[in-house]
Amino acid sequence: MFIYSESPYLNRTQGQPQFACTHGQQSYPPNQGQQPSKVLDDDPDENPNPQPPSPSVPPLEELNQFSGYGNMDGTPLQPPPSYNEALHLPPPQSQDITTTVPVVSEEQARTALLNHVSQNCCFGSKAANKMKFTNILPSSAFHYSLESYTEKRSPKWAYEPYHGQVIDGPFNGAAPFPWDIEARPPALFQSHTVNREVPHTASIKPCHDCIGLGRKRCCNCRGKGMTRCKKCKGRGYTFDYRINNERRHCDSCNSRGRVRCSVCNAHGQTECLTCNARGQLKCFIRLTIEWVVHHDDHVVERTSLPDELIRTVSGETVFKQELPRVWPINHFPDVNIIEASNNLVQRHLTGFQAERVIMQRQKVRAVPVANIHCQWKNNSFSYFVYGFEHKVHAPDYPQQCCCGCAVL
Incomplete structure (x- = not known):
């Protein structure tokens, strides 16, 4: 040796x-x-990409303790402040909800199908041009959605190299409680995350990664x-x-x-990369504030048109409510919407125990759906025209080719 x-x-x-x-x-x-x-x-052999081990947070026994900050592993605080006063607000006045079913003409139905055929290279256009309409059945699908805009806060110890910056430590006063720190979202119903240094929690400590040597x-x-x-x-x-x-x-x-x-x-x-060779760290509590949009929805559609397609097109908003706490819908022509609203509102009422609900929003869209029945060359088939965009769902279109684009 x-x-x-x-x-x-x-x-x-x-x-x-x-x-x-x-x-x-x-x-x-x-x-x-x-x-x-x-x-x-x-x-030792030369390491082409040497990576030093990632430093951990300074030992907790070396850090100051602050009231209200017992949980410092980065998980959301619970429970948030109570906002039961929002639950005791009187329910809003009932709105008159009327729904109309737009009618799709034969010309619109044919044009929509031709546009759909032109976007599928294996579909021939002759059937769409020559088919005869036997029946057009209009209806409306309902899309109910509920959004809860919530806020959650997670404290965690953080550190950065100390290079002479101002230290706001306990000598400036008691640290505020996590939910007492003012923070506003940039806009409602938009997800956003910010990090804030908790006032009066900073201190200077020797770097735990290099034992203060730099x-x-x-x-x-x-x-x-x-x-x-x-x-x-x-x-x-x-x-x-x-x-x-x-x-x-x-x-x-x-x-x-x-x-x-x-x-x-x-x-x-x-x-030492942890302290940038300075030997000292500024340690403080970092509060991560997240604004989150929780979304649930329910589709009522009585034809064979897949529910997922209803979510992707526009329709007429026939009901909308935005309050700190919305009330379940109890007046709507379709009982399925009433049941869905009651279930989802109850789920959002108890589903976010570690988050503060800032605002809720619910709405119902009526999406037009037309079931078109046609005949071509002794073949009967049907397709759907849905949404204000006149999208088409035609899985049974008779002139399809799986081997190329030779069908015209």
């Missing part, structure tokens, strides 16, 4: 690393042309300043396979078997 005497790693006057080593009676590094007797197994052992050479030569693999010589495996002088390491560490430049230590 090689024993190094490094005092210090760097010669301050010469700017070159100083190493002394003894191995039996042989000095190291060897003189020019002298080769080491064996591979230096204790030398430097750490190099992760590439493990503090030795040298790494094993890649070219000769630490032997100090290479083999020339063209001339009977003749040993050759390794010009990469000058036959030493080792090279200067490319990360620390043979110092054995690198700057």
Whole structure:
């Protein structure tokens, strides 16, 4: 084993690393042309992408304790302030809800189908042009949606390098409770996240990652300043396979078997990235405030048209309510909407125990749906025209080809 005497790693006057080593009676590094007797197994290999271990938060026992901040693992605080007064507001006056069913004409139905055919390369247009209409059945699908705009707060210890910035510590007063810190969302029903430093919680601590030294052992050479030569693999010589495996002088390491560490430049230590080599950290409580939109919906559609398609098109808004706490709908022509509103409002009332409900919004859209029955070449088929965009759902269109685009 090689024993190094490094005092210090760097010669301050010469700017070159100083190493002394003894191995039996042989000095190291060897003189020019002298080769080491064996591979230096204790030398680390060069790491092409050295990554120092990620530092953790300073030990909690070294940090100050603040009232109201017992849970510091980043999970949302619970419970938030009570807003029961919103539940005791009188219900809003009932609105007269009327729904009309738009009628799709034969010309609109044919045009919508032709547009749909033109967007599918395997659909022929002859059936859409020549088909005869046998019946058009108009109806309305209802899309009920409920949104709850909530806020949640999560405290967690944080730190940053201290470089002389102002410290707002406990000497300036008591730290406010998490829910007492004022914060407003940029706009309602838009998700957003901000981080705030909790006032009066900052302090200066020695860096826990480098013990306040500002430097750490190099992760590439493990503090030795040298790494094993890649070219000769630490032997100090290479083999020339063209001339009977003749040993050759390794010009990469000058036959030493080792090279200067490319990360620390043979110092054995690198700057601490946690504190930016300053040795001190500013520690404080960071409060993460998140505004979240919780959305639930329900579709009432009595034809075979998939419900997912109703969600993707526009319709007429026949009911809308926006309050700190909405009331379930109890007056609507379709009883399924009343039932869906009661279920979802109750779910949102108890579903976010760790979040404060800021505003709720519910609405009902009436989406026109037309079931078109047609005939072409003794084949009867049907398709759907839905939404104000006149989208088409035609899985039974008779002129389809799965092998290419030869059908016209």
